[in-house]
Amino acid sequence: MPNQIQVLDPHVADLIAAGEVVERPASVVKELVENAVDAGAHTLTVEIQRGGMAMIRVTDDGGGIPTDQCQTAFLRHATSKLRTAQDLAAIGTLGFRGEALAAIAAVSRVELFTRTAQCDLGTSLTLEGGQVLSQEPAGCPLGTTLVVRDLFYNTPARLKFMKRDAAEGAAVFALVQKLALSHPGVSFQFIRDGKRELMTPGDGKLSSALYAVLGRDMALGFTPVRGEGEDVTVTGFVSLPACCRGSRTYQHFFVNGRPVKSKLLMAALERAYENQKMVGKFPGCVLQLQVKASQVDVNVHPAKTEVKFLHERQVFDGVYYGVLSALQGETRHPTVTFAPPQPSPQAGSGGEQRPPLQPAQGKPVLRDAAGALLRPLERAYTPASPLQGESVPGFSPKSAGKSTDFCGNVDKPVENVEKPRPAAVPRPDTPHRTPSVPQQAPAPQLKLKVPPAPLGGAEGAPVPPPSLEEEAPWRLAGEILQTYLIVEQGDAVHLIDKHAAHERMQFDRMKAAGYQPMAQALLAPVVFTPAPEEGEVLLNHLPLLAQFGFACEAFGGGALVVREIPDYLEPGQVEPALSEIAGQLLTGGGADPQAARDAVLHTMACKAAVKGGQRNTREELLVVVREVMAGRVKYCPHGRPVAITMTRSQLERQFKRSS
Structure with a gap:
């Protein structure tokens, strides 16, 4: 190792500094947009190509850069935002270090077009690798346009660590969304590969920016x-x-x-x-x-x-x-109202008179307390008149008696609305009797949506169901909080998390058997807008999602449409399930096919497993206990333990019974 100390070459020093400031295309966009906002821009356009690796263009209508200061702006530690050390105690601008433009220019090819209000003619400046190639007068609008091309063209060590263009573009999009929310008084426009994906009004209202960035469903x-x-x-x-x-x-x-x-x-x-x-x-x-x-x-x-x-x-x-x-x-609660009935012609074919439609056939519409229209109950049950006995078009038994929450998820039973019952008609040969009031049926117990799969030997042969609980060397003493099972074995007591244990059982079964769920087509496809990174990773893994019963496709504007889902999911669970899958893919190594499949399996196993707080029969709980007590289930797929053990001596010490 050489022991001679020397000053680095300025170009090498610039490349090192660029590595600290410019991590990826999104870093470049962040620095350029912050400079534009600090310059007083009211409208701002960000345009990228190939995820920002080929081209980044940021255009603003701010104050611009004077002609004699254009080259100075690309020197290290050159800034207009600080003068003295005392200024560091109260920084009121987004940028202040004076390293951004120098670092960006060191690893790319840069073109600058700028004009101030005091000049009729602007300036064009071209740099490559941090070196000025040309500067000349140019006609340009008020403000600054900065174009960055071929990012990391001269640093291949950094270039090889860049992700795919789609992933880098999604990171830029997410950053622009965040910046648009932080400055609702600036009109942001984002264009990717010639297609505009975001436009905010810039009216100074955060609610307007929120609506434009996150969409109507999220804003509500x-x-x-x-x-x-x-x-x-x-x-x-x-x-x-x-x-x-x-x-x-x-x-x-x-x-x-x-x-x-x-x-x-x-x-x-x-x-x-x-x-x-x-x-x-x-x-x-x-x-x-x-x-x-x-x-x-x-x-x-x-x-x-x-x-x-x-x-x-x-x-x-x-x-x-x-x-x-x-x-x-917040006092808003979802309410269901019925639209007025559609007028119906009184004369049918052949001039016959037809009875008018009953008011009950109006389509349910959901509004909040302020009267704002929420997502309609597209699959809600609209009962026909008992006197007509007609079927209702679009009726789906699966969605009967459900309501929509503020997020548009149809997954909650309507508890305060009683379904109309057909009038009781006495038989002709029996005296008329007043019908008795039907008793309320007991709440059914929730069963396991996916049958538990006890794992046997290495071949995965199923274990026969337990015959007599007394034959086991342990005893299921009960369940507390509808989540934790108490199992007694000799001088020890085991507490088992039934959800974590069953989740592991489902994960092992799915992974060993090559899980292929049954897909069910949705009568009303689910449309939602995920975060940019989540949407990009889901679109990149559409074949993998199809293997697990999801039929998804892009719907424009960053939204996704889901037309088929696994048979054990409800429509209201689609968005959180896909969001969780996207999170697993983003953090669990989506580039590796096996790791990506395991990431999806984690979410599928969690959704299919019995939930904490869910009521189950003793036979169902025994299946889970047998797997845990046999040592085949120790940790859930996320690494959490499924059981903890306390010995008699530990319990006695807690009650001060031990000597």
Whole structure:
């Protein structure tokens, strides 16, 4: 190893600095858009080709760059946003380091077109590998257009680590969406490979940006937040508890207009949802925090995505109480109304008179408390008049008696609406008797949707069902909280998580048998808009999803349409299931076919397994216990233990009985 110390060549130093600033095309877009916003842009267009690897063009109508400062802007540590060390104590701009343009130019070919309001003629500047090739006058509109081509063309070591163009493009799209939410006063336009995928109005209203970025369905599931604390103001929107998702993809935090990642803000948000959301679901949010610039440090991360707060407790309380008050003040509940009946011709064929349609045949429509129209009950049961006895077109027994929540999921029974019963008609040969009021049927027990598959030997031969429980060396003592099974064996007591154990059983069965579920076609296809990264990874694995019963395809505007689903899923479970699958593929090695299949199997096994809180028969529980006690099931597919054991001595020590 050489021990001579020397100063690096400037070009090598620039490449190293570029590696710290420019990680992927999305990093380039972030730096250029932040510069445009700092320059006072009101409209901003981001255009990419081949995921940003071939070309990135960012156009704004900001203040522009004076002609004599164009080359200076591409020097390292050149900036217009800082002057003295005291300025670091109160940074009010998105960019401030002065390294972005120099780092980008060092690893690409750059073209700059810019004009200020004081000049009638603009400037064109061309650079390659950080070196200026030409500068000349040019006609161009007010503002700046910066074109970056052939990213990492001179650094093949970085180029080989780039993902596919679709994945890089999805990362850029997600970033532009986040930036559009952080600055609702700027009109953002995103164009990928010649197709416009995003357009925000730029009217300064966060609700408008939220609607344009996340779509109508997501926007209807959000409620506004407004909170003020000591030197902290929290505004924005949070999702209703019923509209929480299976991942944290839709959590967006902004501090003084800067998109940030903060465990503190995440913890405050999710604390406000305690005992209000389903276990395993995460709230979505678009929260903007205004904090004094002197009380937040934005210079703690090279990409400026992390911040530190001087008074963390004040920030935590501001978010927590702001979100909590918004949730407690939310009084909307889904309501079902019936549209007026359609007029029907009174004269049928041959001039015969036909009775008018009954009002009950109006189509159910869902509205919130404010009267806003929600997704219609497309598959709801509309009973015909008992006197007519006609069948209702479009009736689906599977969806009868279900309602739609704020997120448009049809999966909840309508408990306060009684279905009309046909009038009792006495038989002619029997005296008329007043019909007795039918007794309410007992609630049926929920059965395992997919039969448990006990695993036998190495060949996977099924184990015969248990005959007598007394023959086993253990005893199922009972179940607590409808989730945990208590099993006694000698001087030990085992607590078994029935969901985790059955999930592992399903996963092993599916993996060993080459799982091929039965697909069921949907009468009304499910359309939803996932996060850009999730949508891209799902589209890249359509053949794999088809193997598991999902028939999906792109629907335009970043949306997906699902026409077939596995037989054990309900339509309301499609979106969370696919979102969870996408998360597994993104973090579980989607490039490896076997790893991708296992990632999907994890989600399928979880959805098919018996759930905590679900009532099961003793025979069903015994099947799970037999597998755990035989040692064939130890951990769930996610690595969590399925059982814990306490000995007699441990219990006696807890009760102070041991000597």
